[in-house]
Amino acid sequence: KGEEKSPLSDYELYKAVVCLANGNGGLLLIGVEDDGRTTGARPRHGSLTDPLRLKAAIFNNTIPNLHVEIEIVSIDGKPIIMIKIPRSDRPVCTGSGLYVRRAIMGTGKPGCVPFYAHEMDSRRGNLGLFDLTAQPITSVKWEDLDPIEFERLRQVIKQYGGDKTLLAFDNFEMAKALGLVEGDTEPKHPTLAGILLLGKEEILQRNVPAHEVAFQVLKGTKVEVNNFFRLPLIRIVEEVMSQFRARNREEEVMLGLFRMGVPDYSEQGAREAFLNALIHRDYQKLGAVHFQWYEDRIEISNPGGFVEGVTLSNLLVTPPRPRNPRLADVFKRIGLVERTGRGIDTIFEGQVRYGRPIPDYSRTTEDSVTVILRGGPANLDFCKWVVEQERAGRTLSLDALFILNELQYERRINISRAVELTQKTEGDVRSTLENLVEYGIIEAKGEKKGRTYHLAANVYRTFGEKAGYIRTRGFEPIQQEQMVLQYVQGHGKIKRGETAELCSITVFQANRLLTKLWKKRKLLRKGQGKGTYYVLPE
Missing domain, CATH: 1.10.10.10 (Winged helix-like DNA-binding domain superfamily/Winged helix DNA-binding domain)
Structure with missing residues (x-):
């Protein structure tokens, strides 16, 4: 924050502190302009700035109270106030009740925007402090759940090896055991997870406006299939996977006396990626989960970025951290997803065991997660070899x-x-x-x-x-020596770079090889530095 034109008011200071605290925290520099120029901070307490008084003022004018660290440093002879602001796990406002958060503006630069109530729940969900799918929806009653979806739920448990003890319960007992309804007496209100899995279509549309799934098939700029669903989740999974199977071709290869099918895409991997998108999406944010089938790839995306602690660099090793734990637990108990919570391994294995590029999450942002499954011809020799290793007991x-x-x-x-x-x-x-x-x-x-x-x-x-x-x-050392000597015989001289290219080695290794031949007196060294070259002895 610069103070070249006018001093930064207390109101603007507290607003900036709250803005950073409601994001990932950060360092606020007072006395540095937006263009990076150091203009210096104006004194805030008479002729100077007292860090302790400023710290106390920030503490007393933020709710809940924020503990910040303040240091005054001199840059180019000008005082700069450095305020280190921690990330808050709870929404923070100024003493006057102003809630703001940090965001990237339309100009591409960061700024402060209003922090709305539904965004606060999303943020708490990102931090693992709030589970929206476990909340009862008081506007929905037990009678708003669809008996047909209960039967569909039972069929899934049987088909995918879910928790068989659930099958002995009646509908209410099963919903209660899965956390899909709250309350033993009237009124019984379904949780958001219960509505997503069992709610009637019109109830879903009215009470969960963010819930939507798109299945699209695109060829170039042409959209061949453009289906949008606002149905209960299990029914959506069945619809989407049915359309997936209809388009997922298989190539047969012979493995001894047996035939092995090699699909365009692993059904287990694609299904797990799609289920992940449904489980981890932010149901506070408008926008559909997209399953897009291109000519050379499948892209699956969902609203809501990675939760706190999950990044592109630890995606494969971090413990499972679902945004919606209640919904994730239900999917595990009915058998739809990996019980270990390591479905990410299934997604990656589905690609690499067929010799295709690993799943690509590089287009993931703070607001959405996107995974790209590359298609194209499988490496059939690699597929056969992997299966042969497994049959030989070498998993x-x-x-x-x-x-x-x-x-x-x-x-x-x-x-x-x-x-x-x-x-x-x-x-x-x-x-x-x-x-x-x-x-x-x-x-x-x-x-x-x-x-x-x-x-x-x-x-x-x-x-x-x-x-x-x-x-x-590559070539053995003796072969490399002979190759270099033959090259010099044919071309008169050789340089380090030419040696590296000839023998498929690094420039450093080429230098050692030439020095070795020089010490053996098989070559003479001429020139200096970058102009050094080698010739045959006379």
Whole structure:
């Protein structure tokens, strides 16, 4: 906040503090203009600024009271007031009752906007402090639930291996056991989870306006299918997965005497991604869950970003943190999703075991989660090989599949890339890599930080790429020396960069190779620095 033109009023100061506290916290600099110029802060208490008095003023003028840290520093000889503001787990307002939050404005710059009541519930849900789906909806009665949906719920429990003890209960007892209704006596009010799963269509539309699912098939700019559903969740899942199966082609390959179907997309992976979108969406935000089928990919998106603690860099290893715990628990108990809560593993395995790129979450923002499942032809040789390994009793972990899938595309992998790919510790990754080496599936090359891994010769043969092994494995030192000497005989001289390209090695390794030949007196060194080159002795 700059004070070049006018001093920052107490009202604006408290507003800025509340704005940051209702976001992720942050550092407020008074005396720095929006363009980054340091103009200095004006004294707030006579001829100076007392950090303790300012801290007390902020504490007394925020509800609930905020504890901030204040420091006055000098930059370019000008005083700057630094206020470190913590993130608040509860909505904070100024003493006058003003609620604001930080947001990106239409200009692309951050600013403060009104913080509405429904947004407060969404934020508490993001932080795991509030479960909207566990709240009873007092405007809805027990009679507003659909008996047909209860029967559909029972069929799901039977079909997907849910909690069979639920089948012995009558409708009310089952709803009570699942947390879909509150109250033992009249009036009995369904929770939001109960309405989403069992509510009649008109009740859903009237009481949960944010609930909507779109299934779209797009070819180029043409929309071939554009279906929108505002039905109970289980019925939506059945409708969408029915349309998915109708379009999901399979290619058959022979595996010995058996036929194996290789689909365009893994049904388990796509279903888990879709169910995740339904479970984790923010039901306070308007907008549909989208299941979009393009010619080369499927995109599934939902309103509401990742919850607190989940990021792109820990997606595979963080403990399950559902935005809507009650709804997530119901889906687990009736058997629709993984009971361990690790459905994300199913989504990723559905891609990599068919030799396709891993799911892409890079388009996820603060306001929505998007996963892209890339399609295209499966690597049939890779699919067959994975199944053969499993039949031989050599079950490959998800981390191993990640690494092998990467080696298909990139030929080589090092420790740092494997850590990035699997999101595991370096120790875990080394263990996985060394196990694959022991199995004879991959081979290691190089030492210490320069150590890389590539597919073994027998795996390349299985994939029908015998020459690929030679290109990837590289050449032995003696072969490299002969290649360099033959090159110099034909071209008269050789430089470090040319050596690296010729032998498929790094520039550093090329320098060592040339120095070695020079010390053996097989080459003469000419020039200096970047102009150094090597020739044959006279």
